[in-house]
Amino acid sequence: MDAHEGSEHGENVLDLSRLDLDKLNVETVSEERRKETRVLYLTFNRLVVLPASISLFSSLEFLDVSSNGLAVVCEDITRLRRLKTLIAKNNRLDECSLPKELGSMRIEVLNLSGNRFEEVPAQCLKLQRLRSLSLGGNRLKTIPAEIENLRSLETLYLGGNHIGDIPLELANLPNLSYLVLCDNRIQSIPPQLTRLHSLRSLSLHNNLLTYLPREILSLVRLQELSLRGNPLVVRFVKDMTYDPPSLLELAGRAIKSKNLPYSLFDLPANLVRYLDMASKCPNPKCAGVYFDSCVRHIKFVDFCGKYRLPLMHYLCSPECSSPCSSNPQSDADSEDESSVPADRLQRVLLG
């Protein structure tokens, strides 16, 4: 086979793309050349199986086998101990296609977008060095809780699947900076996602979101949030389902809002713990607190003076929202709008 060895490529790059290959005849590449190849392109061929001979490229760091109709990746790929980047986009890979020991590799960038995965392959969830995982355009219905094992993950691309829910464990990825969940079927964002302190970009366009959790305001690094194509509520939602507070809660509310002193000398430990769990009512005109009994409430908040985002709040009682609940426009003097710096979300893409 003829390798394209353009002058822009060094000796370490071997480009075997678009050669109509249906098998990998490594004999046509000298042993010396095989050993010095660090970057190998095999894209746009007809390789249905990535064969064992791939392991003869023993110095390989980057392998792109995209657009082949690939259905099987042989176990021998795991012998490529230097491989850091594996790109296998637009093939026919599914849960049965990958080697069992893939998880023991030192891969940092893995792109399996445009394949037939219905689940995130279990092997991928063991790649301790993985920084970037792309599984866009597959058939995923869920994100497994084990995603939290990928402690080094910085970029997670899951756009264009059938995902309905975001697991809380996703919030346990300390380095996650880019999270793409666009073009799925997500109906709500767990407030715990605000633990993603490194998050800079969050793509949520073309989902089924009707509101965002208020806590999203605390994602201080977030620079880009895309929301277009969601049925975000455009009118104030009067959702006044409210279970009356228990006597315990009423007593707790009185103690907290009157600032009565209490300590472990006065009260049993479980009551002290309970009192310490009080949440402050987000209505700036209310000094109240709540415990378990609160009112779900959607409030519009201005970003960049341009967009009004529906955010989820919990208020201490139905009365708290009554002065302004009928008209979002009359809500303009609220605490949120003055307390959210305009530069916090630099780009909110709703249009």
Ligand SMILES: [Zn+2]
């Ligand atoms: Zn209140």
